[in-house]
Amino acid sequence: MALPIKTQPPSATRQSQFRIWFYHWSQKNIHWFFIAPALIAILVVAIYPIVYSTGLSFFRVSFDSRERPFVLFENFIWILNDKDYWGALGNTLLYVAVTVSGSFVVGFGLALLLRRISVGRNWIRLVLILPLTIAPIVVGLTWNWMFDPLFGLVNWFFIGIGVQPQTWLAQTGTARIVVMLVDIWQWYPLVFLIMDAGLSSLPKAPYESARLEGASDWMIFTRITLPLLRAVILVALLLRTVDAFRTFDLVRVMTDGGPAQTTETLSLYLYRTAFNFNKLSRAGAGATIMLIVISIISNFMFRFLYREQEGR
Amino acid sequence: MKVVLQDLVKKYPASDSIAVNHVDLTIADSELIVFLGPSGCGKTTTMRMIAGLETPDGGKIFIGERDVTYVAPKDRRVAMVFQNFSMYPSMTVYENIAFPLQALKRSKAEIDQLVREAAELVGVSALLKRGVRQVSGGEAQRVSLARAMVRRPEVFLMDEPLSSLDAKLRVQMRTEIKRLHQETRSTMVFVTHDQEEAMTLGDRIVVMSQGKVQQVGTPHEVFFDPYNLFVATFVGTPGMNLFDGVIQQSGDTLCVDLQGYMQPIPERFRATLNAKTPTPVKWGIRPEGIRFVDATDPNSLAGQIEIIESLGSRQLVFVRSGDKLFSVIVDSLHPVRQGENCHLHFDETRIHLFEAQNGRSLTQRG
Amino acid sequence: MQPSLGQRLIAYTIFFILGVLVLVPLAAGVITAFKPRIIWVSSPPTWIFSPTLENFEFVLIQRNNLLHLRNSLIIASGSVTIALILGVPAAYALARFRFRGSKGLLQWLISLRMIPPIVVALPFYILFQTFDLRNTHIGMMMAYLTFLIPLVIWMMRGYFAEIPSAMEECAMVEGYSRLGALRKVVLPVVLPGIIATALLNFMFAWNEYFLALILGGRDTSTLPAAAATYVGRAQVEWGNLFAINLIIMTPVIILTLILRRQLVKGLSLGAVD
Structure with a gap:
C-alpha cells in the first residue's frame, strides 16, 4: 500500500525531538504524578518511623541518658525472657480469638437477620452501627460506670434478679470477660456493615434456582451464601484481627491491664515498658516483633484474599 | 479529513x-x-x-x-x-x-x-x-x-x-x-x-x-x-465450508478430489498454483455457493441430509458426504427431508483456495 | 420467600434487645452528663432531677477543655484534609492505571493500615524532640497521617474503580486536559465517596487516643486524652466525665446521621472490592 507520507519536515529540530520524548515519558509515567505525593508522605510518616523503631531496638535508649550504646540483640533477649511479655502475648491471643469470633458471629448474625425483615431496616441499621462511631475511650468509660459495684446499672439489674453486687472489673475471673464483651459491643458493627453490604451485593439467580430445587435454608446458607461471601468474610476477619491484635484504648481505661495483669495486652505492655519503666529500646524491640507477627498474619490473609478474588 | x-x-x-x-x-x-x-x-x-x-x-x-x-x-x-x-x-x-x-x-x-x-x-x-x-x-x-x-x-x-x-x-x-x-x-x-x-x-x-x-x-x-x-x-454466518484437499491435473482441467468425485477448479487459480500438481490446499465454498441438483447431473457430489435448520426465508441444510459435512443454504420452499439422499453442485466461481501452510488466498491479484 | 410471622417476631425481638443493649448505656451516660453534682453517684441511681448545664460549664471552662476541643478540631480536620489531598489522587491512579507493580503497591499501601500504633508512636516520640515538633499541631497531624492515608486510598480506590474510565477519556477527547476532565466530570460523581471517606477518617482521627496519649503535649492534647485523665482518680467525677464524653460523641453521631447513606456505601465498597 502506497503511503502519501511526507518525511520529517525540516523544522524537526532537537527541541521537537525532546518534546516527543517528553510526551512519551509523561504519558507512560502519568500514574506517578498522582501517586508520588502520597508515597513521599508515607515514606516520611510511616516507613521512616518503622525503620527508626527497628533500628532503635538494637541500641540502649532511655529518657534519662544521652548515651545510646549499640547492644545488638540485648533488647530482644531481654524481652523474650520477660515473663510479662509472654503473659501479655497470651492475653492478646486470647483476646483476639474471643473478640474476633464474637464480633464476627454477632455482626454476621445481625446482618443475616436484617434480611428477614422489611419494616424499619434503615433505623435498625443506624442504631446497630452506633457503637462503632463512639470513641473507644468513651465506650470504655461508659461501661466502667455501667459496671460500677455501687451505682452501676448492671449491678442494679442483677440485684433486681437477686444476684449480689460484684466488683466486675476488679476480679481476675470477670475483668477479662467484661472487657472482651465490651470490645465485642464496640466492634460487631464493623462486621455487620461489611457483611450487610456483602449480602446485598449477592446475585439473585443462584437463590432462585436453589429454591426451585427445594434446598433447605441451611443448605442455601452453607452451599451458596458462604462460598459467595468468602472474600468479604476474609476482609472482615482481616480487619478485625489486626485491630484486635493492637487493642489499647479500651483496656487502658477499663482496667489498665489489671487485675494482676490478666487483661494486659501487648500494646499495653509495650506502652508500660517504654513510658512507665523508661525502657524505650526494649519496647522498640517488642514493637518490632509485633510488627513482624502482624505482617505475617496480614500477608497470609492477603494472599488468601487475592487468590479468592482471582478465582472469581 | x-x-x-x-x-x-x-x-x-x-x-x-x-x-x-x-x-x-x-x-x-x-x-x-x-x-x-x-x-x-x-x-x-x-x-x-x-x-x-x-x-x-x-x-x-x-x-x-x-x-x-x-x-x-x-x-x-x-x-x-x-x-x-x-x-x-x-x-x-x-x-x-x-x-x-x-x-x-x-x-x-x-x-x-x-x-x-x-x-x-x-x-x-x-x-x-x-x-x-x-x-x-x-x-x-x-x-x-x-x-x-x-x-x-x-x-x-x-x-x-x-x-x-x-x-x-x-x-x-x-x-x-x-x-x-x-x-x-x-x-x-x-x-x-x-x-x-x-x-x-x-x-x-x-x-x-x-x-x-x-x-x-x-x-x-x-x-x-x-x-x-x-x-x-x-466473515459470514454460517461460516464457509473449508476442507483439506489436493489439487490434481485431470486432463486439461484442475480438479480437487472428493472421494472419487473430481470437482473442477476454475482457471483463475492456475497461475498461482505454480503449475506443479498435486498441490495440498485448503479449499472452501460458502454455503450460498452450493445447490441441490438431480442425481443425473454429472457435476455433483452424492450425500445425505443430516440436519435442517430454518432461518426463516431460507434454510440451512447440513449434508454428509463421506467424512465431510457441508453446510448449504437454500430457499425455504426447496423440499428437503432429513435422512434423504441428495446431490450437491458447487458453483465454480464461488470456490476459494488457500495455501495449506500459511492460509493465504491463492486468487491472483493485480 | 417471605419469612413466617414467627421468624419475623424473633428477629424483631433480637433487634429490640440489641437496641436496648446499645442505647441504654449511651442514654444513661447522656443523662448523667446533665445531673447536678450531688446525685452523680447516688445509689440507686436517680432519674428524676432538674437537668443542669453546670457539668459542661465546669469541664469546658474550669478544666480548660475548650483548648482540648480546639486541638481535637484542628488536628482531626487538618489531618483528614491533608490525607484526602494526598490520598485521593493516589487512589485514582491505582484504580485507573495498570503498570508494573501496581497491584503490589496497592497491597503494600493498604497493609500499612495494619501497623501497630506503638511502632509509630515510639519513633515519633523521639523524632518530635529531635525536630522540635513537640507540642505542635503539625507534628500530631503527621502522626495521624500514618493511618489516615492508607485508609483514604483503600476507600477511594473502590469509588474510582466504579466509574468507567471512558467517562474522563470522553471529556479528554472533547477538549479537556486530564485534570480538567477529573475536575469537571469525575469529581461530581465521586463526591459522595469523598464525603464518606472524609467522615470515616474524621471519626478515626477524632476518636484516636493512643497517639494522642503518647505524643500530645500541653498545647496539643485532644479531648479523648483529656477524658481518660478522669479515671484512675480516687473520686471519679462522673458528671464531668460524661459531659466530655457527650462532647466527643456528638459531632460524629450528627455527621453519621446526616451522611449515613454515603457512609454505608463507602465502607462497604472499600471492604468488598
Whole structure:
C-alpha cells in the first residue's frame, strides 16, 4: 500500500525531538504524578518511623541518658525472657480469638437477620452501627460506670434478679470477660456493615434456582451464601484481627491491664515498658516483633484474599 | 479529513506483549471505515491511538497533513463515542451536549444554537432538560452522538457504540449513524466485532486479528474475496465450508478430489498454483455457493441430509458426504427431508483456495 | 420467600434487645452528663432531677477543655484534609492505571493500615524532640497521617474503580486536559465517596487516643486524652466525665446521621472490592 507520507519536515529540530520524548515519558509515567505525593508522605510518616523503631531496638535508649550504646540483640533477649511479655502475648491471643469470633458471629448474625425483615431496616441499621462511631475511650468509660459495684446499672439489674453486687472489673475471673464483651459491643458493627453490604451485593439467580430445587435454608446458607461471601468474610476477619491484635484504648481505661495483669495486652505492655519503666529500646524491640507477627498474619490473609478474588 | 496510520505499534503496558503490530492504513476523507475483528485483536487500541488516549510505541498518525502522534487528545479535533459510557451523570442532556463547546470558550448564545442543532439532528430535542436517570439507553447513546457532533470534529471515532443496546434498537441506531454520516460527510471510524454491523455500515472494512490488519476492502470484497483463511472464516454466518484437499491435473482441467468425485477448479487459480500438481490446499465454498441438483447431473457430489435448520426465508441444510459435512443454504420452499439422499453442485466461481501452510488466498491479484 | 410471622417476631425481638443493649448505656451516660453534682453517684441511681448545664460549664471552662476541643478540631480536620489531598489522587491512579507493580503497591499501601500504633508512636516520640515538633499541631497531624492515608486510598480506590474510565477519556477527547476532565466530570460523581471517606477518617482521627496519649503535649492534647485523665482518680467525677464524653460523641453521631447513606456505601465498597 502506497503511503502519501511526507518525511520529517525540516523544522524537526532537537527541541521537537525532546518534546516527543517528553510526551512519551509523561504519558507512560502519568500514574506517578498522582501517586508520588502520597508515597513521599508515607515514606516520611510511616516507613521512616518503622525503620527508626527497628533500628532503635538494637541500641540502649532511655529518657534519662544521652548515651545510646549499640547492644545488638540485648533488647530482644531481654524481652523474650520477660515473663510479662509472654503473659501479655497470651492475653492478646486470647483476646483476639474471643473478640474476633464474637464480633464476627454477632455482626454476621445481625446482618443475616436484617434480611428477614422489611419494616424499619434503615433505623435498625443506624442504631446497630452506633457503637462503632463512639470513641473507644468513651465506650470504655461508659461501661466502667455501667459496671460500677455501687451505682452501676448492671449491678442494679442483677440485684433486681437477686444476684449480689460484684466488683466486675476488679476480679481476675470477670475483668477479662467484661472487657472482651465490651470490645465485642464496640466492634460487631464493623462486621455487620461489611457483611450487610456483602449480602446485598449477592446475585439473585443462584437463590432462585436453589429454591426451585427445594434446598433447605441451611443448605442455601452453607452451599451458596458462604462460598459467595468468602472474600468479604476474609476482609472482615482481616480487619478485625489486626485491630484486635493492637487493642489499647479500651483496656487502658477499663482496667489498665489489671487485675494482676490478666487483661494486659501487648500494646499495653509495650506502652508500660517504654513510658512507665523508661525502657524505650526494649519496647522498640517488642514493637518490632509485633510488627513482624502482624505482617505475617496480614500477608497470609492477603494472599488468601487475592487468590479468592482471582478465582472469581 | 484523511487519516493515515503509518507503521503503528503498541505494546500492552506492564507485559510487553504486542497489541497492535505494525499497522499501515490510509482512511480517505469522508469515508466510513469499520474495524472488524474478535475481541483482543487490537481494533480498539488502534482507535484509541487515533484519539490520543494511547501513545503509540512506534509509528505515526496523521490527520489531514498534520502529524498528531504526540498531540494531546483534546487538541486532535476528533470526537469519540464509547461502548460503556454515554452521558455524564452529573449533567442534564443539554449540559452534556454543551460540554465540548464550553472547552472551546464559545459564547452562551452560540453554544445554545449549536446544542439545539445537534439535538435536533439526533432527535433528542424534547429531552434537553432531562437528567441521566430520565432517559433510556438508546436516548443516552443519541446524546453521546450529539455531543460528538457538536464540535464539528474532523474525525468521528466510534468504539462499539451499539453493543450495549438491545437488538432492535441496535438496528435502528445503525441506520441513524449511516444517515448522520451521509449528512455530515465527515470521516468516521467505527469499531465492532459484529460483522453484520460492519457489512451494513462500512464503505470499507478493516479486518484485524492478533494486532495485524488481515484485509482492507469493501464489504463485498471482504465477503467474496477474502485474502486469507482468517477473513474467510471470520466473515459470514454460517461460516464457509473449508476442507483439506489436493489439487490434481485431470486432463486439461484442475480438479480437487472428493472421494472419487473430481470437482473442477476454475482457471483463475492456475497461475498461482505454480503449475506443479498435486498441490495440498485448503479449499472452501460458502454455503450460498452450493445447490441441490438431480442425481443425473454429472457435476455433483452424492450425500445425505443430516440436519435442517430454518432461518426463516431460507434454510440451512447440513449434508454428509463421506467424512465431510457441508453446510448449504437454500430457499425455504426447496423440499428437503432429513435422512434423504441428495446431490450437491458447487458453483465454480464461488470456490476459494488457500495455501495449506500459511492460509493465504491463492486468487491472483493485480 | 417471605419469612413466617414467627421468624419475623424473633428477629424483631433480637433487634429490640440489641437496641436496648446499645442505647441504654449511651442514654444513661447522656443523662448523667446533665445531673447536678450531688446525685452523680447516688445509689440507686436517680432519674428524676432538674437537668443542669453546670457539668459542661465546669469541664469546658474550669478544666480548660475548650483548648482540648480546639486541638481535637484542628488536628482531626487538618489531618483528614491533608490525607484526602494526598490520598485521593493516589487512589485514582491505582484504580485507573495498570503498570508494573501496581497491584503490589496497592497491597503494600493498604497493609500499612495494619501497623501497630506503638511502632509509630515510639519513633515519633523521639523524632518530635529531635525536630522540635513537640507540642505542635503539625507534628500530631503527621502522626495521624500514618493511618489516615492508607485508609483514604483503600476507600477511594473502590469509588474510582466504579466509574468507567471512558467517562474522563470522553471529556479528554472533547477538549479537556486530564485534570480538567477529573475536575469537571469525575469529581461530581465521586463526591459522595469523598464525603464518606472524609467522615470515616474524621471519626478515626477524632476518636484516636493512643497517639494522642503518647505524643500530645500541653498545647496539643485532644479531648479523648483529656477524658481518660478522669479515671484512675480516687473520686471519679462522673458528671464531668460524661459531659466530655457527650462532647466527643456528638459531632460524629450528627455527621453519621446526616451522611449515613454515603457512609454505608463507602465502607462497604472499600471492604468488598
